[in-house]
Amino acid sequence: MKRFMNTAAAAMLLALTAQQAGATTVRIHYPAGKEDIRVIGDKGPMSWSKGVPAQRPEGPVNVWTYTWPDELGAVQMKPTLGEDKVSIGGAYKLAPGSTVDIYPFFGAPFGKLTIVKDFESRQLNNRRALRIWLPPSYAENPAKRYPVLYMHDGQNLFDAKTAAYGVEWGIDETMNRLIAMGITDEVIVVGIDNTPDRIPEYTPCCDPKYGGGKLDAYGAFIVDTVKPYVDRTYRTLPGKENTAIMGSSLGGIASVAIAQRYPETFSKAGGVSSSFWWNKGALIAKVPARLPVKFYLDAGTVDDGLDDTTKMLEAMRAKGYRENEDLMFFKADGGRHNEASWAARVEKPLTWFFPWGSVKQ
Numbered sequence: 001m002k003r004f005m006n007t008a009a010a011a012m013l014l015a016l017t018a019q020q021a022g023a024t025t026v027r028i029h030y031p032a033g034k035e036d037i038r039v040i041g042d043k044g045p046m047s048w049s050k051g052v053p054a055q056r057p058e059g060p061v062n063v064w065t066y067t068w069p070d071e072l073g074a075v076q077m078k079p080t081l082g083e084d085k086v087s088i089g090g091a092y093k094l095a096p097g098s099t100v101d102i103y104p105f106f107g108a109p110f111g112k113l114t115i116v117k118d119f120e121s122r123q124l125n126n127r128r129a130l131r132i133w134l135p136p137s138y139a140e141n142p143a144k145r146y147p148v149l150y151m152h153d154g155q156n157l158f159d160a161k162t163a164a165y166g167v168e169w170g171i172d173e174t175m176n177r178l179i180a181m182g183i184t185d186e187v188i189v190v191g192i193d194n195t196p197d198r199i200p201e202y203t204p205c206c207d208p209k210y211g212g213g214k215l216d217a218y219g220a221f222i223v224d225t226v227k228p229y230v231d232r233t234y235r236t237l238p239g240k241e242n243t244a245i246m247g248s249s250l251g252g253i254a255s256v257a258i259a260q261r262y263p264e265t266f267s268k269a270g271g272v273s274s275s276f277w278w279n280k281g282a283l284i285a286k287v288p289a290r291l292p293v294k295f296y297l298d299a300g301t302v303d304d305g306l307d308d309t310t311k312m313l314e315a316m317r318a319k320g321y322r323e324n325e326d327l328m329f330f331k332a333d334g335g336r337h338n339e340a341s342w343a344a345r346v347e348k349p350l351t352w353f354f355p356w357g358s359v360k361q
Contacts, residue, residue, distance in 0.1 A: 022069065022070035022071075022096070022097050023067045023068070023069060023070065023097075024067065024068055024069070024070055024072070024075065024094055024095075024096055024097060024098055024099075025065060025066070025067045025098075025099040025100070026039065026054075026065070026066050026067075026077060026079075026092070026094060026099075026100050026102060027063050027064070027065050027099065027100065027101045027102070028054055028063070028064040028065070028066070028079045028102055028104065029062060029063050029101060029102070029103045029141070029143040029144065030062055030064065030079070030081070030103070030104055030105075030141055030143070031062040031141070031142070031143070032062065032064070032081060035081050035082045036053055036054070036056065036082060037053075037054045037064040037079050037080070037081065038051030038052060038053050038054060038079065038080045038082070038083065039051055039052055039053075039054055039066045039077050039078075039079055039080070040052075040077065040078055040079075040080055040086070041075055041076055041077030041078070041091075042075065042076045042077070043068075043072045043073070043075050044068050044072050044075070046068075046075075046077060051080045051083065052066070054066040054079070062143060064079075070096040070097050071096075072096070073096055074093060074094065074095055074096060075093075075094050076091040076092070076093050076094075077091065077092055077094065078091050078092065078104075079102070079104050081106045085106045086106075087104035087105065087106055088104070088105055088106065088107070088109045088136065088137075088179070088180055089104075089109075089179055089180065089181075089182040089356065090181070090182020090183070090356040090357065091182065092357060093357060101361055103137065103141055103143055103144035103361065104137075104141070105136060105137030105140045105141050105144075106140070107136065107137075107140050108136065109136045109176055109179055109180035110136055110176050111133050111134055111135045111136050111138070111172055111175060111176060112133070112134050112138070112139070113131060113132070113133050113134075113158055113172060114131075114132050114133075114134065115129055115130070115131050115132070116129060116130040116131075116132065117129050119226075119229075120225075121221045121225060122225065123217045123218070123220045123221040123224070123225065124195075124197070124201065124214065124217050124218065124221055126195055126197070128154075128192065128193040128194070128195050129154065129155075129193045130154065130190060130191065130192060130193070130226065130229075130230075131154040131155075131157060131158055131190075131191035131193065132188065132189070132190050132191070132230070132234070133158065133171065133172055133175070133188065133189040133190075133191070134188060134234070135175065135179065135186035135187060135188060136176065136179060136180075136186065137186055138186075138188075138235070142235075144186075144235065144361070145235045145236060145237045145361055146186055146187060146188045146234075146235060146236055146237060146242075146359075147185070147187045147188070147236075147237050147242035147243065147244070147354060147359055148187065148188045148189075148190060148227075148230060148231075148236050148237075148238075148242065148243055148244070149187050149188070149189045149190070149244045149245070149246060149350075149353070149354075150190045150192065150222060150226065150227070150243075150244070150245045150246075151171070151189060151190065151191050151192065151245075151246050151247055151251075152191075152192055152194065152202065152246075152247035152248075152251035152254060152255070153191075153193075153194050153198075153247060153248070153251050154190075154191025154192050154193040154194070155191075155193050155194065156168060156169055156339055157169045157171045157172075157189070157191040158170075158171055158172050158191065163339060164339075165338065165339060167338065167339040167340050167343070168339060168343070169339055169342055169343045169346060170343045170346075171189055171191070171346065172189075174343070174346055174347055174350065175187065175189065175350070178347055178350060178351065182356045183347075183351055183355070183356055184347075184350050184351055184354045184355060184356060185354045185355070185356055185357065185358055185359040186359075187350075187354050188230070188234060188236060190226065190230055192222065192226060197214065198250070199211070199212060199250065200212050200213055200214040201214045201215065201217070201218040201254075202215060202218065202247075202250035202251055202253070202254040203215055203250055203253065203254070203278055203279075204216070204257060204278075204279070204282070204283070205279075206279065207278055207279040207280075208279070208280070210278075212278070212279070215254060215257060215258070216261075218254065218258075219254075219257070219258040219261055219262065222245070222258065223258075223262050223265050227243070227265070237359070237361070240263075240264060240265055240266060240267045241267050242267075242359065243265060243266050243267060243268075244266060244267065244268035244269065244270070244353050244354075245258055245259055245266050245268070245269050245270070246268075246269065246270030246271075246272065246296075246349060247270070247271070247272065248271075248272040248273050248274075248342050249272075249273055249274070249275050249337065250275050250278070251272075252270075252271035252272050252273060252274025252275065252297075253271065253274045253275050253276060253278055253283055255269045255270055255271050255274075256269055256271045256274060256283065256295065256297075257283065259291075259293045259295070260288055260291060260293070263291040263292055263293050266293060267292065267293055267294060268293065268294045268295075268296075268353045269293055269294070269295050269296070270295075270296040270297075270349040270353070271295070271296065271297050271298075271309075272296075272298055272342050272345075272346070272349070273298065273299055273300065273304050273305060273309075273335075273337050273341070273342065274297065274299075274305070274309060274312070275305060275308075276305060276308035276309055276311065276312045277305060277308050281308060281311065283312065284308065284311050284312045284315050285315075287312070287315045287316055287318075287319050288319070289319060289320075290319045290320040290321055290326075292326075293326065294326045294327070294328075294352075294353070295316065295321065295326065295327050295328070296328045296329075296330075296348070296349040296352060296353070297309055297312060297313055297327075297328070297329050297330075298329065298330040298331070298332060298335075298345065298348070298349075299331065299332065299335070300331075300332040300333075300334065300335020300336050300337065300341050301331065301332065301333050301334060301335060302334060302335065302336045303336060303337060304332075304335055304336055304337045304341075305337070306331065309329075313327070313329050328348075328349070328352055330345065330348050332344075332345050
């Protein structure tokens, strides 16, 4: 008890000192109920083994605050619920003089999948399911809002029983792991099922062998119908900086082309094993001027279109895209054109798009 009083007194003294000088503040948004929120960290009265109490909210707003003087420099910290429950994920890094809002959770790091059946597309005059994965904190911390990643071939993302070839991407398992390890931020993933019109919907007009040509309507379906539904139904961060699109094979070229058409909607696009051979490489030949979008491209080394993806990469570089700034390329040694290979490397675009601590509410 005496030790706790000494720690609390030191924390109060630190807060008073911070008020007199430049101050760094963390605002912890969490409905703690009868528990309290404490802060552990690497400097000041904070330590990784013992938390100091944050200031309890006044009124109904569940925002706990803790402040320290700028003289401490950059600080790494995590909140705890009571004395024992440390927040899931990585440490939060606060620069001197900053005020940072964080939205922690303390429960099991497992998201939840919900399926919206028979979702109508007026643009394509058909229906399909949406498979919406809500991240671990979604039910626990109602103050938090989330970026959204839209993905094609929704049947193949979460469940081997519905996957076309009996192998899933394992998006949910990968996200759970990356979030728990503090590698990526939490993200809502919207899997959009394909239909019997998959080839036309995912492609521009017109390949000499396969035809195609419904990509414009499919892109409008995502932007004008799916995204508004998701934004009004779930706690999203709807701005372009928090909206991404990704797919594989024909879904890869669909993602690249949709982001090129709607750069005001998407800031990130992933083309995994993209079919850039489509229509004799027309997408490669018609790369538009550099856009404010980050593009991830990859290909495996075994029958996976590596040559065409390399040509696309070179065409984008020629338009001014810069590697590791707004363009990332990964060559998967031994990678093939299948779900098992995509599952093995999907963490690369996820980590690049949504690194831990990058999302701002």
